[in-house]
Amino acid sequence: MRFALCVLLVASVARATETQTLPTGTFSLDVSYLSSSLDKQWSGDRKAISLIDDSPRYEPGAGLQGILRARPRAELSIALLQILYGVTDWLTVGLYVPIVLQAKVTTNLSWQPGDYQSSVGRVYSFDDFWAWAASLGQPRVPDQWTGNQGKLSDLVLGGRVLLPRVGFMEKSHFRWAGTLSVALPTGTNFDPEAAVSVGTNLWELNATGDVETHLAADQPLFLDDDGVARVNLGADVFGSFFYPQRYVAGTGKVNPLLDNIAPYVGSTYTVNPGSWLGASFNLEVSPIIGPSRASIVSGGDAAKARALPALLTLSAGITHVRTAQTYWHSESPTWDWDHEKYWQPGDKTTVRVGVTVSFLRLGVPLQLYANYRTQSLVPGRYTRAADVFAVGARTVLKFW
């Protein structure tokens, strides 16, 4: 059993359903805090199972000592800084800076006793097993691990193009946009020698692809006289592609019973992540549009102020992602399969709700938002189910 959680899911497709572009010369600064938790994966028959295989432990020639079970729960705190700039009214570029504030893994280890061990006159207890393991140089796996404080994940560069609209689109206020994002490999892999460890690159966070393309559309409905929609229907189709990841294999110098794989796996191995295809649907309702006033935000124009986003917007959405097979490539196909069997072609469904409070109409260049996204509600297949709560603040700036 290896307790390193090489992958944590942050249940988000970060920029789905968005067709928003910034006005020319405008900056948007967005700071958010994400709290993600993950404690299960979906099996091939859509059952929730542990993130880590049971580990039967054997005493050579004396049968099964017992089964070491881990039901790990991983919690991840991330600060996400997004800086966007409107190059033109139809082209916005951005930089996304995810910083891991802390990763915490609670291993939740348990023990199922195995065969009677005649050498000690009993079946091994959990403590017996660890005493035995210690005599072989294997330290006890901690109940809890925290780390990665302040570590950078992969930086992401992105661009969004508001696509041209033909007559009927314009008439119905339909918008559509294409988005392309590309990650820079600034994150880290998990520690191959640690019994419990989490990496920070995008593949390990599993939130978004290294390269992503989105085609999103928004259809506002029930617009008032100022063009503010009471309802917005959004849709997004996207593809995500991950770079092959190269890992160093553990040599067992710290955990000889758990991590000595290099002699047969090879000193390094590669993970070729399966790509994603996904679609999102989003419903936004603005029950309170609120008052407005001419201000610096609207350039002193009262009409423009009335057209700014509603004071309160509630949203709900669903994202369905099909995932392709993820392959491990080492010198041992047997070891590869031990991983690949949980990363076969599958799917996952994210359900999300959110609320946004926008003060732009009031002359304050600030939007606050919170949302909750869960992959636990709808069982998936060969994917991991993360739940994420996020809060953030966004401001719009124009310096000239």
Add this chain to the structure above:
Amino acid sequence: MKTPRPLTLMLAVSLGACAPATPPPTRELIDVKGSAYERGLSHGTQLRSKIHSFYTTLLTNALFPYLSREQPDIASFLPVYAGERFQNGQFAYQLLLDSAHAIEKSLPRAVHEELQGVADGSGLSYDEVLVLNTFVDTVMAVRGVALAIRLTRAPQVESIEFVGVDHDGVDNDGDGVVDQPGEGTFSPWVPALAGQLVEVPTTTTIRMVLTDADGVDPASLRVSLGDSLFTQGSDGLTITSLSATRLEVVLATPLDAASIDTLVISAGDLALRQQPPPVHESFMRTEELVFTTSGAGLAPRDVLRPALNDGRTRPPGFAVGVRRSATQGAAAFLATDFALLDANTSHKHTAIVRHQPDSGPAFATVGWAGMVIGLSGMNANGVAYACSPSDTLDNSVVGSVFAQVADLTTATLTAKGTPIGFAGRKVLETATDTASAVAVMKSLKHVYGWACTIEDAAGGLAAVETDSDIFNDGSGGVFPYAPEDRDATGHTYSSVGADDLITGSSFTKNVPDSPTLMIAGQRLVPQRSWSGFFFRSRRVMDAVARKLTAQYGSVTADSLQTLLSDPEVVDHSDSMNEVVFDLGRREIRAAMGTEPTSDSPFEITPVSP
């Protein structure tokens, strides 16, 4: 409207990577031909990945650390093992390598070349391949020494007495004498291969005396009879301390009439030992005594051990050869369940290696990646063998200590002779029938104790038990017998009829395998007094005997497959392969690649491609 180009690319990439991964085989079939080196090279090349994986996961990650736990005990007895070369985790590897080099001298040149071929093909070093192919016998021998030493610290059964049996008017021990003095009393306690008492009155009280220099812990005492467990405080069990070192245990419970019962006894001592962890008392081997009660009507020799369902016993390996009157159409089959050491890895590395040598018959071994040996196999002449370990202190490692006993400061535990897998290989390479195969076994000095069954397509059937004959008892360390052979009491050794032989993981003919004596402060005893396999082996052999009797005369390859997969005879933790050799058809039917092996289907492989 055009789809944006990047999206098109992404869709293509995504869809192109949808093919699900497929599991690699956990059982391999490879064909090798040519010279010994060429066959080894082909083997090493074809199974390169699995050989590395098997070596690391079984030896480096499991067996070496496990053996290294014995270092302090062994070094206190043989100080060489406290030396520099054996430090820093090198104890097990160096110890096994020393033995491997000693064993290597007994192996023919062709074997060296084949091992070199495996090394060149796989990328392991020659020494690593040598260790991989010799460790089984060496580890069994070293483990035997360590276990025997450990058991001398544990409680011993001093005596077992069935009170009143010596005046019940019945010949309870089958010696032809009724109620002779001492009938029903076993002092000293020596286990027997079959039933030890028959027709015991149902009101009999059983009195046992246990002894240990550190005192016997009454709280650890377990006595079971049938499905009833008795511990300290149980009704019917009385525990009395006779002295600081002796404990009397009296079991007074009504017995069922006309039944076969197993009395099971275990206990630990009062000294808590820190090494090797976890902290533990020294526990005696679980002792068993099989008896019948009034009305059963069986002679001791005819008593078959009943199944034990206490969750503390696992069936070890066995083999059964059948022929002529036992089978449908007078076919010849050899079937084996091999069980020893899976460690959650062996089952992922199973392999049938089919050889087409430049000269001699084609043959196939049933084994594991990187091992040129197999513990069973068959050749194109229709000769097959199957072996299971049979613990003995009459082994070459003990012999090496004997040879150095005058100065233990330089003595080492070194195995010598031919490991059973290489003996089997020689059988496959040269034997034309069972008689010539037995002759091969007789021509070799053996590293350790094994119980093998050999059979040919014509129905030649023999069992061969081996030890290292370090006591020079004149046997040469080889004890063959056939279904028709009789022991001193006039009974067949291990047959239920005229045309079968059952061998287990214990000796049937080689009894006692070693004398009882003290040497260098350590007590040497026969297999039946120390081996953890002994009672389990006798039980699985009896289970096989019952199942074979039920189908005698109509045995087929299919029915043998069913027998081998019966839960009563399959070790759920350490089963390694189930094989039926169809000698007439020259076919190998093997179930392997899972743990337990009974979860695998039998697949048929002709011995020649």
